[in-house]
Amino acid sequence: MSTEPPLYLRVADELRARIESGELLPGTRLPSVSEISAQYGGSNPIATGAYKVLVDDGLVVSRHGAGHYVRSNETPELLVRRHRRRSEDSPFAQGAAEQGAVGTWRHESTTETATASVAGRLDLEPGEPVMHTSYTYLADERPVQIAESWEPLAVTGRSLIALPEVGPYAGIGVAARMRVIGIEVGDPVEKVRARLAARQEAQGLGMTPPGPVLAIERTYYDQATGRPVETADVVMRGDRWVAEYGQAPHGG
Structure with missing residues (x-):
């Protein structure tokens, strides 16, 4: 009778050894x-x-639809936000x-009619259908950012990207998803201001008492x-984020 451990345990042990040796660094996306x-x-x-064993052992974080990542022992005190136009992965997860x-997120999408405010921003008539998605973004399972997103169903509604977090293109970011239907978006236009978090925002971000946030209209x-x-x-914890724009030239 063989005493060799089951294959899934051997796979878990090999991955564990690579993580503990430092070969696989915190935040690394693991093989699918x-x-x-x-x-x-x-x-x-x-x-x-194998991944269930590693998740239970606290070495790996699982994100539905986005794979498995090596857990970080210590979340950075300050996260830097940069634009990643060509990324095919989630810009948040990659950053x-x-x-x-390890960047993960929770989400909920619903089909709605555009309010006057949203319609104005999307160049629609009020009442036209939009896909509304609410997000909570977490770094090492701690909330650091929330967002409310709207997309006109006239643009995405007949495609596989209509639901941002469902289907073969889930979780890859707006620019990469729009590229699927032949739209290049470039860098977004953003209006950024600092203010105090509203009560509901503070609850979503785990801020007690409410503190400063960066509020971005994108x-x-x-x-x-x-x-x-x-x-x-987009609402980001002011004590956890710095936004970085532009890129320094490479030396000759």
Whole structure:
């Protein structure tokens, strides 16, 4: 009778050794379930079993639809927000990972009719249908940012990107999703101001008592037509974020 441990435990042990040795750094996105299955010649339950062990051990964080990440032992005190136009991954997840944190988020999407305010920002008539998505973004499972996003269903409604966080293009960010339907958006237009968090915002961000936030009104435009294709209200903890714009030239 063989005493060799099950394959899923051996896979977990190999990944654990790579994490504990520092080969896989905090924030690193780990191989997908299908990649693990192909590498070890097993089935998907082998990979999911291995990741469950690592999640239970506190070494890995799982984000539905976005994969598994090496957990950081210490979230950076200050997170830097940069624009990532060409990224095919979530800009938030990628940026957090580069700073040693695991970026995840919760979301809820509903079809609504555009209010006068949202319609004005999206160049629609009030009452036209939009997809409204509410987000809570977390760094190492601690809330650091919330957002309300609206997209005109006249643009996305007949495509696979209509639901931002469902389907084959879930979780890849606005620019990459719009590229799927042939729209290049470039950098968004943003209006940024500092203020105190409203009570509901403070609750969502875990701020007790309410403190300062960066409030950003963001709109993406189709570069070919000038049409707005997404607008959002983003609220970031003022004590956890610094926003960085532009890029220094490379030395000759």
